[in-house]
Amino acid sequence: MPADPTATVTEIDGRRLKLTHLDRVLYPATGWTKAAALRYYALVAPLLLPHLAGRPASFLRFPAGVSEQRFWAKNVPQGAPEWLTTLQVTHREGEMEQVVVADLATLIWAANLGALELHVPQWRQDPAEHDRLVIDLDPGPGVTAVECCAVALLARELLVADGLTAWPKTSGAKGLHLLVPLRPTPARQVNDYARELAARLRRSHPQLVVDRMEKRLRAGRVFVDWSQNNSAKTTAAPYSLRAGDAPGVSTPLEWTELAACRRPEELVFTPEEVAQRSEDPWHGVLEEANWGEL
Template sequence: MESFFEVNGQELRLTNLDKVLWPREGFTKSQLIKYYLEAAPYLLKYLRNRPVVFQRFPGGIQEKGFYQKNFPLEGPSWVKTFSINSRSSSKVTRYILVEDVQTLAWLGNQACIEIHPWFSSLQSLENPDFAVFDLDPMEESTFEQVCSVSLTIRDLLVKVGLKCYPKTSGSTGLQVYVPLKPRYSYEEVRKFVSYFCSLVHDIHPQITTMERKVDKRQGKIYLDYLQNAWGKTINAPYSIRPHPGAPVSTPLLWEEIQQGNITSSSAFHLLNIKERLEAKGDLFEGVLTGKQSIDGILENLMVSK
């Protein structure tokens, strides 16, 4: 079955709208597309002008999905793209640019359930405009511990005059963003995040780890700083996730974390995110508007060497 809809003046051919993508809940492709249309005013801000990678689940989340970087040959001519040369080979990737609501709707029709933008924009591909502390709990970690670690990150950054913004990963952890002026290399940003992760680990040695190998993390919260690298991506704010319940990666208030109001990373999902957005608005706006300098911190790191 196929249907034709006009979205923002563009006619779209949508297929298999009754395809169930989340079997336990019965959520369909139609509901995924509807979410993208409703969330577009929030979601698009964090996708525009960036290379984007997607995870697609055409058979639903119970089947193995796949990542897609390259624009498909059969894709519509009106979707904008941007080509980037690989640093390790002669390969060229033609990334999709998500600039408008009709592209979001088309992605929904492709069963794109995860959306992962770069840390940098097209204007400054070599210079990320945010850093991310990705808190990835292992099997023995609790969400309460994840919240405690995130508050430590906040407190350390506040001491050096930096603002940061938390969001649920939509899986099991939290992610803390630090907006930056796009003038630092990925290596500098990674060193900045690594330094603060080391401080956090010194404070919470019993529940955190910086060990890269999963089998050596001893069930602790992994402080992932390596994601801050050229070509790496992270799930976008308001991106829906391919997990039971259709959780949404959702920006939070620090007060919500401190007061224990958020009990899991999947607290917000397809059925309650609209109410959340209507009540709170975009809590992540500062990531886009409040770009910050880390000159002094990097200088101190160089001196300490």
């Protein structure tokens, strides 16, 4: 295999990394390169890493770019550095050793492998104990992020009435995610609460909300996907890149941005825009004072 003329060796917190194919175009429609992806993750690392800490990561990898082959990577790959933090996780398929993105060096190592999207579960060490609730708002045919904002505001009212604080973000695609930090809670209890919340929204706004996955029911409505709270499922981490024609970001938001949204384009952010934000809309989300109880 010919040598990569763009390869560079760098050291991050005492960890030596070889970064390769830096000029590779990962998003052909915009010309966005691997170097740009690495730069973005380096810039947002202080905001991103706390949301990855202690959680087994699932990487959606695009080694040759978003228009080429993609695949999920959960197991620690062959040749991975010995200094990676890992976690043994029991899946239906059996035991699996997964990477925990614990520091900047690990984040850049993963991005260098083409791991554009970073996904994590709603638990840290124990799948039976969740420390957050996630509501995924997915627009069906004929609706957009604007309707997702309306549903998010309705969901917020119900959550506040139950003593819970929700933090919104874009999915990085067409929808929204609401995250509720929790004190460690049995997984079944979290899942049951999310399912009932979705049902309450559907009963009060049947023309706007659907809580079942069948595609025939989703036209003109927002699907409130409560199933993301299953211990086996993962969600794109806040600040994760997303694959699409253009590089997207699962972007944390202020509630005022949802209330003011009138066009879906208002909630689409480039990596450069996210990295240049002067304030973190999710400041305080991980503080114990904001943890809720079901």
